[in-house]
Amino acid sequence: MIAALLVGTLATIVAVILTYTIRHYTFTINRLVGHHRQPYVDIGVADWPEVTVLVPAHNEERVIGGMLDALLDQDYPADRLTIVPINDRSTDATATIVDAYAERHPGRIVPHHRTNGVGGKAAALRDAAPRFGGLVHLVFDADYLPGRGLVRQLVAPFLDPEVGAVMGRVVPHNISRSLLTRLLDLERSGGYQVDQQARMNLRLVPQYGGTVGGVRRTAVEAVGGWSDDTLAEDTDMTYRLLLAGWEVVYQNRSECYEEVPENWPTRIRQIMRWTQGHNQALWRHWWPLFKRPGHLRRGLVFDGLLLLGVFAVGPLLLLGWGVAIALFFMGVIPLHGFLALLGITAYGTLGNFAAFFEVATAARLDGTFGRIRLLPFLAFGFLVSLMSVSRATLAQLFLPRPRQPREWDKTERYRGGNGSSPADGAKRVQR
Amino acid sequence: MTETVAFLLVLAATAAWLLLPLLPAVTELLRPTDITPLQVVGRDAANVALFAQGFRAYLHRQLEFLPTDTPVESIGTLPDRTPYVRGPRLPESLLEEARRERGLDRLVVLTGPATLAGGETFLRERYASRGFAGGPRTIYRAVLGDVGLTLGPGTVVLRWVHARGDLLVGDDSVLAGRASSDQVIRLGGQVHFDRLAAERIVVAGGASLPDLPAPTPQPFVIPAGIARQIGDHTRVTGDLLVPRDSVLNGDLVVSGSVTIGPGAHLVGSLKAHGEIHLGEGAKVDGSVISRTNIRSEFRVTIGGPVVAEEEIRLGSGNTVGQQHRPSSLAAPRIELGIGTIVHGLITATEGGTTAALPE
Numbered sequence: 001m002i003a004a005l006l007v008g009t010l011a012t013i014v015a016v017i018l019t020y021t022i023r024h025y026t027f028t029i030n031r032l033v034g035h036h037r038q039p040y041v042d043i044g045v046a047d048w049p050e051v052t053v054l055v056p057a058h059n060e061e062r063v064i065g066g067m068l069d070a071l072l073d074q075d076y077p078a079d080r081l082t083i084v085p086i087n088d089r090s091t092d093a094t095a096t097i098v099d100a101y102a103e104r105h106p107g108r109i110v111p112h113h114r115t116n117g118v119g120g121k122a123a124a125l126r127d128a129a130p131r132f133g134g135l136v137h138l139v140f141d142a143d144y145l146p147g148r149g150l151v152r153q154l155v156a157p158f159l160d161p162e163v164g165a166v167m168g169r170v171v172p173h174n175i176s177r178s179l180l181t182r183l184l185d186l187e188r189s190g191g192y193q194v195d196q197q198a199r200m201n202l203r204l205v206p207q208y209g210g211t212v213g214g215v216r217r218t219a220v221e222a223v224g225g226w227s228d229d230t231l232a233e234d235t236d237m238t239y240r241l242l243l244a245g246w247e248v249v250y251q252n253r254s255e256c257y258e259e260v261p262e263n264w265p266t267r268i269r270q271i272m273r274w275t276q277g278h279n280q281a282l283w284r285h286w287w288p289l290f291k292r293p294g295h296l297r298r299g300l301v302f303d304g305l306l307l308l309g310v311f312a313v314g315p316l317l318l319l320g321w322g323v324a325i326a327l328f329f330m331g332v333i334p335l336h337g338f339l340a341l342l343g344i345t346a347y348g349t350l351g352n353f354a355a356f357f358e359v360a361t362a363a364r365l366d367g368t369f370g371r372i373r374l375l376p377f378l379a380f381g382f383l384v385s386l387m388s389v390s391r392a393t394l395a396q397l398f399l400p401r402p403r404q405p406r407e408w409d410k411t412e413r414y415r416g417g418n419g420s421s422p423a424d425g426a427k428r429v430q431r
Numbered sequence: 432m433t434e435t436v437a438f439l440l441v442l443a444a445t446a447a448w449l450l451l452p453l454l455p456a457v458t459e460l461l462r463p464t465d466i467t468p469l470q471v472v473g474r475d476a477a478n479v480a481l482f483a484q485g486f487r488a489y490l491h492r493q494l495e496f497l498p499t500d501t502p503v504e505s506i507g508t509l510p511d512r513t514p515y516v517r518g519p520r521l522p523e524s525l526l527e528e529a530r531r532e533r534g535l536d537r538l539v540v541l542t543g544p545a546t547l548a549g550g551e552t553f554l555r556e557r558y559a560s561r562g563f564a565g566g567p568r569t570i571y572r573a574v575l576g577d578v579g580l581t582l583g584p585g586t587v588v589l590r591w592v593h594a595r596g597d598l599l600v601g602d603d604s605v606l607a608g609r610a611s612s613d614q615v616i617r618l619g620g621q622v623h624f625d626r627l628a629a630e631r632i633v634v635a636g637g638a639s640l641p642d643l644p645a646p647t648p649q650p651f652v653i654p655a656g657i658a659r660q661i662g663d664h665t666r667v668t669g670d671l672l673v674p675r676d677s678v679l680n681g682d683l684v685v686s687g688s689v690t691i692g693p694g695a696h697l698v699g700s701l702k703a704h705g706e707i708h709l710g711e712g713a714k715v716d717g718s719v720i721s722r723t724n725i726r727s728e729f730r731v732t733i734g735g736p737v738v739a740e741e742e743i744r745l746g747s748g749n750t751v752g753q754q755h756r757p758s759s760l761a762a763p764r765i766e767l768g769i770g771t772i773v774h775g776l777i778t779a780t781e782g783g784t785t786a787a788l789p790e
Contacts, residue, residue: 039720042761042778043736044478045628045752046718147471159718159736161664161682161700169471176466189469222662245661255471295666295686370465373455 003332006323010334013320017351020313023306024354027198028361037201041253043156048077049135051155052217056086056124060142061093063259067142068101068109076151078108084132085142088114088124121210122233126226129217138214145173145257146212153254154214164219164246165237167196168212168254177262182374183381184260184267189362190355196250204303205242206250210234211258219246232277235308239285242304245295264384271385272392278311279396314389355382479628479776480611483575483593486556490540503542513555519543529553534570549583567601584619598629602788620769620788627777630754636788637770640748643712643730646694651677670705673697682717691715693728700735709733711746725762738762745771747786 053071057064064085071083083105085098095113102109112128129137136158138151150168157166169192175185199206208215210233220226223240230236238248261267286308292301327334335344356375363372459465478484493509494517501507504518506525516525517540526548529535534552541559549566556573564581565571571588574580579596582588584603591609592598598612602619610616612629619635651673658667664682671685675692681699683689688705691697691713700717701707707719709727718735719725725739730748737743737751739762745751747768752758757775765783767773777783 037740039722039738039740039761042776042780043738043759044778045757045759045775046736047734047756047758156736159700160702160720160738161717162666162684162702164662171469171471173468175468176463179460182460182463182466185468216662218663245659245666255469257468257471294668366469368465368469370459370463373459376453376456377460 003327003330006327006330007332007334010320010323010327013316013323016309016313016316017320018347020306020310021347021351021354023303024358025350026202027194028354028358030198030201031194031361031365034198034201036197036252037203038251038253040157040160040249041153041251043159044152046156046159048080048152048155049158050080050082050133051076051136051138051151051214052082052084052132052134053138053140053151054084054086054125054128054132055140055142056088056121056128057090057094057098057142058088058119058121058124059090059092059094061090061097063143064094065097065101067140067144067146068098070144070146071140071151072105072108073148074146074151075148076155080134081108081151082132082134083109084112084128085109086112086114086124086128088119088121089116118228120228120231122226122230123228125233126228129220129226134217136214137217137220139211140256141211141258143259144170144211147256150212150254150256153251154212157249157251158214158216160247160249162247163216163249164241164244165208165215165248166213166254167206167208167248167250168256169193169196169250169252170209170212170258171255172260173257174259174262179374179377180264180267180381181260181262182371183378186359186363186371186374186378187381188260189366189368190359192250193252193362193365194358197252199303199307200250200252202299202303203297204300205238205307206248207307208234208238208241208248210237212254212256215241216246219244230277230280231273232281235278235281236284239281239289239304239308242296243285243288243293245293268384268388271388272395275311275314275389275392276396278308279393282308282312311389312393314386315393317386318390479609479626480593482573482591482609483611486558486573486575490538490556490558494540506537509538513538515540517542520545526551547583562596618767618785620785622785624777624783624785625779627773627783628775630757630774632773632775632777634767634769634771634785637748637772639789640730640770643694646676646696646712648678648696649674649676651679651695653679664700664702675710707739729768734758736761742766744768747771751775 055067068083068085074081087095087098098111102111114124114127117123117127136155138154140146154166154168157163170188172181172185172188175181196206215237219241223244226233227236241248261270286305289301289304356378359378360372360375363369493511496510506516509515514536515538519542521539525535529551534554536554538555539553539557541563544561545559546564547566547569550568552570554572557571559576562578563576565583565586567583568585569583573590574588574592576594580594581599582601582604584601586601586604588606592606594612597615597617598610599617600606600619600622602621604619604622606622606624609626610624614630616627616629616632617635653665653667657669658665664684667685670687671689673679673691673695676694677692678696683697683699683701685703689703690708691710693710694712695710696714698716701715702720704722706723707721707725709731711728712730714732716734719733719737721739723740724742725737726744727749728746731746732750736759742764743760743762744766745768748770749768750772751760752774754774759776760773761778763781765777765779767785769786769788
């Protein structure tokens with residue numbers, strides 16, 4: 001009875017993992033040979049709508065100035081662009097810096113200072129967004145360095161009345177700092193150049209990632225505004241918009257530099273935060289999505305469910321390993337024969353490396369051939385992610401939830417300190 | 432050799448064999464060859480005149496560093512060793528060279544107004560500080576004009592052309608790459624193009640087109656069974672026909688194909704997952720976006736960007752954008768009818784063409 005239960009569990013896990021493997025290969029092959037879909041990238045001239053750029057910031061004195069400079073330098077019509085740094089209870093010089101910019105650029109920079117209420121980026125957006133107009137609300141993290149044309153590029157898709165959210169591509173700029181930053185650079189390439197763009201090509205579910213992107217203000221209002229009770233307001237918004245009938249668009253050419261974590265503890269905290277936020281979205285949206293509203297295609301729903309479950313794969317894989325080991329010691333061998341051997345060998349050859357193939361494809365598409373040599377080291381990154389995701393999921397499932405208001409769980413900043421300087425970043429932006 | 436040593440040797444050899452695939456990784460880690468961030472900024476496609484601006488800056492730099500005693504009329508090499516010729520007109524010997532099969536391999540800087548007989552090939556960029564008129568069947572690598580430029584019938588431009596004044600393009604020409612003007616681009620019949628940008632892009636033949644009688648507007652309400660309001664747009668399930676002369680307010684998203692009847696007016700933007708067909712005299716104030724094709728009949732007016740993921744075919748006398756509200760027209764394949772006017776930018780990634788002019 002126990003053996004049969006374990007075999008059933010293992011079979012289910014294998015089926016799920018195989019599904020994700022096929023998904024990886026589908027995306028990769030699509031990017032290698034498929035049609036590159038970017039319908040809005042050639043809208044270079046238009047009667048541009050009014051836009052508000054929201055920059056949530058909590059203790060961002062190291063980077064906020066660079067961000068505001070980059071936004072002030074945009075080639076978007078200045079009279080239609082309002083920049084709103086949201087200073088959420090910073091205890092450093094963020095408020096002073098932001099106010100100084102506002103004084104120098106009255107009307108263009110309109111700071112919003114928060115002194116109470118629920119903390120965190122989602123809460124900051126929920127509080128500030130309804131106070132500002134414009135057709136589009138773009139959102140950037142404070143450490144980003146948008147190039148001159150980025151706002152225009154991100155706004156262009158909103159001229160399509162069906163588009164509710166747009167996501168651009170995030171590119172690490174501090175990659176030379178450590179092995180971790182170089183691995184994250186590879187991961188980001190795979191995630192955006194292949195994963196996101198393939199989903200765009202195949203008309204599936206590109207994910208709005210909460211930064212280097214934006215939302216249609218009226219769409220957000222129509223779905224009830226930003227949620228402040230989630231750690232992944234971006235994933236949450238993606239699915240709420242999707243379920244309500246809006247389209248989410250990914251634009252690979254709308255690229256923006258970011259700082260990635262330079263040390264493993266920061267990276268692990270980041271993964272755990274993403275995991276818990278994503279799992280919240282899984283819990284909230286899988287059933288409404290599974291019921292398939294009439295406007296959503298089956299393929300889109302299927303991909304949407306797989307995207308929702310992506311952070312659940314880690315613990316599932318660990319469970320699978322545990323079950324397989326248990327079955328081995330129980331003397332149960334679920335698969336026999338030549339075909340089984342062939343299948344396992346094939347998976348060992350191809351399936352295990354699906355994500356690696358994806359990253360290699362991204363490097364090829366980007367034309368960055370040297371860094372691809374680091375690919376074997378991604379196995380370490382994968383193991384760290386697996387353990388962090390599993391730990392976060394287990395904590396979410398079994399530990400009591402904190403009752404106190406959510407606070408900022410910030411990623412450490414390096415620019416201006418021991419990392420690349422804002423001037424370096426600005427130079428890259430100008431190039 | 433003892434058994435222990437043999438075992439250790441085998442172990443070491445196995446470990447080395449297993450670690451061999453990691454060698455490139457370790458090398459790249461210890462001696463990085465590729466650690467600059469991906470160069471992402473500056474690939475801005477919206478500025479069609481970018482190459483022309485770059486060439487202008489290049490030429491200015493090069494001419495500045497010519498020896499001070501270089502006469503205005505000169506033949507030689509620029510400081511970067513590019514062969515050039517400068518003067519109010521091309522010497523006859525070089526024109527002869529340009530008419531030969533190989534063409535003229537010299538950057539040309541014209542300081543006076545010039546007219547070419549036709550049939551020449553210019554393998555390097557050509558700059559004209561005064562008015563310039565090319566003859567028929569001329570091949571240029573790239574042309575920059577500080578005033579107006581006229582390209583004769585059958586001209587081929589291989590990379591880019593930019594005029595600060597009007598750019599007139601003769602019938603049957605090919606504008607590969609980018610063509611732009613700070614004022615007007617006037618295209619003849621059966622001109623092939625990739626990217627065009629100007630305050631006004633006009634396809635010839637419009638003067639002979641008749642006007643349409645003003646429609647009698649009729650309000651139109653989409654049947655409730657097929658439509659629902661999503662935020663600020665109406666979503667229609669299936670196909671939709673907007674009847675002749677009707678007026679419809681608000682943004683519209685159609686999951687099938689849509690036909691806007693003759694004389695009908697959509698006060699908003701239009702998106703369709705299927706084809707969009709705009710009838711004679713139809714008007715859309717906002718953008719028109721299709722996941723497949725857009726086809727318009729005679730005298731259609733569109734205020735915003737027009738984007739199709741497969742093909743756009745605009746009929747005669749269409750107008751896209753306005754003088755102070757420029758717009759974009761983008762699709763893999765584009766066909767522009769005679770007398771069509773586009774204010775702004777046209778991008779045809781697989782190629783565009785203008786219709787043949789009537790005899």
